Amino acid sequence: MNVVVCVKQIPDPAAPGQLDPGTKTLKREGKLILDDSDAYGVEMALRLAEKAGGGEVTLVSMAPNGETSGLRTALAMGAAKAILVSDDTLAGSDALGTAKVLAAAIKRTEFDLVVAATESTDGYTGTTPAQMAELLGLPAVTFAKSVDVGDGKVKVNRQTEAGYDEVECPLPALVTVTAGVVEPRYPSFKGIMAARSKPVEQLTVSDLGLSADEVGAKGARQEVVDVAPAEERKAGEKITDEGDAHERVVAFLAELKLI
Amino acid sequence: MAIEKIWVLADVVDGKASSGGLELLTAARGFGSTVDAVVWGQGAASSAAALGSHGAGRVLAVSDLGGGLAGPPVAAALAERINGGEAPDAILASSSYDCRDIIGRLSAKLDRPVISNIVGIEKEGDGLVTQHAIFGGTQIARARFTGQAPGLFIVRPKTFAAEESGGGSAEVVELSAGDLGATGGAKVLDRHVEEREGPTLDEAAVVVSGGRGLGGAEGYAMIEELAKLLNGAAGASRAIVDAGWVPYSHQVGQTGKTVKPTVYIACGISGATQHMVGMKGSKNIVAINKDAEAPIFSIADLGVVGDVHKVLPKLIDAVKAKK
Ligand SMILES: Cc1cc2nc3c(=O)[nH]c(=O)nc-3n(C[C@H](O)[C@H](O)[C@H](O)COP(=O)(O)OP(=O)(O)OC[C@H]3O[C@@H](n4cnc5c(N)ncnc54)[C@H](O)[C@@H]3O)c2cc1C
Numbered sequence: 267m268n269v270v271v272c273v274k275q276i277p278d279p280a281a282p283g284q285l286d287p288g289t290k291t292l293k294r295e296g297k298l299i300l301d302d303s304d305a306y307g308v309e310m311a312l313r314l315a316e317k318a319g320g321g322e323v324t325l326v327s328m329a330p331n332g333e334t335s336g337l338r339t340a341l342a343m344g345a346a347k348a349i350l351v352s353d354d355t356l357a358g359s360d361a362l363g364t365a366k367v368l369a370a371a372i373k374r375t376e377f378d379l380v381v382a383a384t385e386s387t388d389g390y391t392g393t394t395p396a397q398m399a400e401l402l403g404l405p406a407v408t409f410a411k412s413v414d415v416g417d418g419k420v421k422v423n424r425q426t427e428a429g430y431d432e433v434e435c436p437l438p439a440l441v442t443v444t445a446g447v448v449e450p451r452y453p454s455f456k457g458i459m460a461a462r463s464k465p466v467e468q469l470t471v472s473d474l475g476l477s478a479d480e481v482g483a484k485g486a487r488q489e490v491v492d493v494a495p496a497e498e499r500k501a502g503e504k505i506t507d508e509g510d511a512h513e514r515v516v517a518f519l520a521e522l523k524l525i
Numbered sequence: 526m527a528i529e530k531i532w533v534l535a536d537v538v539d540g541k542a543s544s545g546g547l548e549l550l551t552a553a554r555g556f557g558s559t560v561d562a563v564v565w566g567q568g569a570a571s572s573a574a575a576l577g578s579h580g581a582g583r584v585l586a587v588s589d590l591g592g593g594l595a596g597p598p599v600a601a602a603l604a605e606r607i608n609g610g611e612a613p614d615a616i617l618a619s620s621s622y623d624c625r626d627i628i629g630r631l632s633a634k635l636d637r638p639v640i641s642n643i644v645g646i647e648k649e650g651d652g653l654v655t656q657h658a659i660f661g662g663t664q665i666a667r668a669r670f671t672g673q674a675p676g677l678f679i680v681r682p683k684t685f686a687a688e689e690s691g692g693g694s695a696e697v698v699e700l701s702a703g704d705l706g707a708t709g710g711a712k713v714l715d716r717h718v719e720e721r722e723g724p725t726l727d728e729a730a731v732v733v734s735g736g737r738g739l740g741g742a743e744g745y746a747m748i749e750e751l752a753k754l755l756n757g758a759a760g761a762s763r764a765i766v767d768a769g770w771v772p773y774s775h776q777v778g779q780t781g782k783t784v785k786p787t788v789y790i791a792c793g794i795s796g797a798t799q800h801m802v803g804m805k806g807s808k809n810i811v812a813i814n815k816d817a818e819a820p821i822f823s824i825a826d827l828g829v830v831g832d833v834h835k836v837l838p839k840l841i842d843a844v845k846a847k848k
């Protein structure tokens with residue numbers, strides 16, 4: 267079974283972000299890393315392919331400046347190869363623009379299943395996967411808490427507002443996985459060495475047959491009006507527990523007429 | 526292009542319109558003159574009274590999902606309506622699971638971008654200006670959609686408060702999806718409802734949340750007990766959801782639920798910006814943490830520097846005694 271995993275390469279979330287003063291969009295410079303959210307998708311894809319007894323895991327990513335460091339991490343985990351779409355005209359792309367690019371790249375591969383995360387760490391729109399599925403004409407099962415494949419179908423426990431649904435879907439299909447769905451493996455030393463020579467195909471927007479008008483900032487059709495500091499909340503009373511702090515909490519709740 | 530006609534996507538769970546949809550209907554009344562609610566699934570139209578009383582003139586119902594998920598049929602039914610000349614000026618949706626699927630598919634069908642993660646909307650001139658929390662909620666960016674109507678807007682829960690308009694039950698208009706081809710392939714075999722006592726995180730006046738400071742999954746029992754005693758809901762930081770101590774449905778924060786209860790009690794939670802963005806709109810905040818420098822104290826109305834294993838059992842006993 268061949269699985270495509272969408273992996274986003276993002277600035278380290280621990281490092282404070284910066285806005286480009288001109289465009290007021292997030293700066294994406296410097297080294298990018300594999301989005302933690304997608305490590306779950308990579309692990310899931312590797313397990314499903316192993317279980318199916320063969321087939322390849324292919325990574326698909328869109329990132330600026332030909333960035334591959336996040337892809338290398340996922341290749342070191344065990345993915346076979348990667349497609350990277352990198353193009354200056356993609357700066358400022360929104361979720362739909364991204365979905366168009368990823369869908370066009372995925373179309374070039376042979377796949378049974380596409381895996382993405384429910385939402386990225388830095389964009390967290392959570393709409394890219396559904397947009398991709400629609401563009402690819404695929405059924406999708408989003409917000410998976412567990413995934414299994416057999417008999418040409420994917421079986422998913424899908425998170426709902428009330429609990430979860432058991433969903434079954436014929437392949438090919440797209441699935442999005444929630445954080446914690448599986449425990450991502452750490453790349454081994456051997457894996458890291460092997461990843462260096464695994465193929466990464468680099469593509470541009472025109473390679474994909476897309477025009478610069480549909481993607482990038484122009485496709486986003488949104489302009490930032492202004493950016494201002496959020497209203498801050500002030501700290502109130504602070505006490506140190508000497509064995510009776512609970513009494514102050516009880517009094518506080520009683521003042522609010524909650525007890 | 527003036528904003529007049531608005532559609533609001535409203536999740537209906539167990540026959541009940543969820544708060545996200547009612548909040549957006551309330552807001553939509555202030556922006557447009559005609560507001561319709563969109564619902565989906567068997568029996569969803571039975572919420573027409575609640576939707577009407579929050580401002581929906583009509584309920585557009587895709588009752589028959591063909592045993593599948595909401596995304597493909599609802600997006601197809603709405604797209605057909607829009608392409609048939611009945612386009613609203615804006616479509617508002619919450620960030621629920623189904624809404625993201627529906628709006629994502631609709632976006633691709635109509636070739637319209639989705640404006641996501643909205644934490645505020647103002648009507649300005651002819652259009653809507655949306656607010657977005659960036660850098661962990663420390664800054665607010667305001668943005669304007671410049672494309673062709675309808676704009677697609679996904680709004681974070683609790684951005685608006687739900688209020689009744691005094692309107693009567695809404696007229697129900699059934700929509701059908703037509704042939705979905707391969708996209709409709711996913712079928713729901715069974716539904717599982719997680720047992721829950723008391724109010725949901727969205728509705729509760731009291732939310733008691735636990736974090737890594739609880740020391741282990743067993744520690745969460747104290748959170749649940751206190752929440753139950755206060756007729757509240759139990760929340761969690763992402764750290765303990767990722768650690769598998771509690772299900773994701775309890776998570777509060779940027780990638781979890783947004784809550785605005787009368788009081789939020791954070792126990793053993795450090796106060797990372799991604800957690801605070803989901804709870805700092807609470808009317809009152811109590812924090813219990815053994816580290817006097819924990820960032821959570823910077824937004825707490827009452828901060829207790831102490832050990833959750835000492836403070837919580839006494840607090841639980843004291844609340845029991847009061848009852
Ligand atoms: C993109 C992104 C999205 C995220 N989304 C979310 C989200 O939605 N929600 C969320 O919560 N987090 C989210 N996070 C994670 C967030 O950054 C923090 O890692 C997480 O909130 C920390 O959880 P915690 O406070 O339980 O754990 P810690 O940060 O480890 O804090 C534990 C606290 O417990 C205290 N403590 C320890 N022992 C005791 C004791 N015996 N008694 C009292 N106090 C004690 C410690 O002093 C410490 O302050 C996100 C992160 C990223 C990068």
Ligand SMILES: Nc1ncnc2c1ncn2[C@@H]1O[C@H](COP(=O)(O)O)[C@@H](O)[C@H]1O
Binds near residue numbers: 272273361364386391
């Ligand atoms: N630039 C990208 N490259 C690869 N995958 C992406 C990209 N953007 C989004 N995705 C995938 O889509 C998911 C949801 O992203 P988002 O819509 O940004 O929340 C991510 O977790 C990834 O799996």
